[in-house]
Amino acid sequence: DTAVSQTPKYLVTQMGNDKSIKCEQNLGHDTMYWYKQDSKKFLKIMFSYNNKELIINETVPNRFSPKSPDKAHLNLHINSLELGDSAVYFCASSQDRQPNEKLFFGSGTQLSVL
């Protein structure tokens, strides 16, 4: 069983489209995250949710909207996609919101905007 699973693994789309990436974790964790990894391999946190509640929202355009229907799921919806959104998006989870909790990452979604 995959602990943190994301779908789709690859996403190729045109500029201006709207797309969603889904994430599910079966670890029973309370906290989930979205990270963006650009072409230079920089890993940057985008959002953090704890028990369906938004905790962290780093400087991310409001075209990105996370949604957490329950604590095991954190989906990412992106409106009006731009070329600069092309990156690998990783979902992650941790036991709770306390510091020093290790992160479990999903396998990533490679988004290519043409």
Added chain:
Amino acid sequence: QQPVQSPQAVILREGEDAVINCSSSKALYSVHWYRQKHGEAPVFLMILLKGGEQKGHEKISASFNEKKQQSSLYLTASQLSYSGTYFCGTESLLGGANNLFFGTGTRLTVIP
């Protein structure tokens, strides 16, 4: 808030040792280390919580100097399986949550 890692890349022969450094301009609460193999997700290696703490994971260990706001990852007797990009992550308390800022990454290549 992003920590800086050095070197950016290193090539080793099997059996050689390497050190990867991570430094921050801000006071560090803790330091995480992760390894990412090409095309895969980052995988947790270890967390260091206290200044001066040193931890080990097989032949990979790390130290954390809280005063210098630095951490170092030590890889001894490197194996081919050690190849990958190593990231340090430093924590700040934002809203009480685990807000991990990752470093710039160090690409390690181990050759036979």
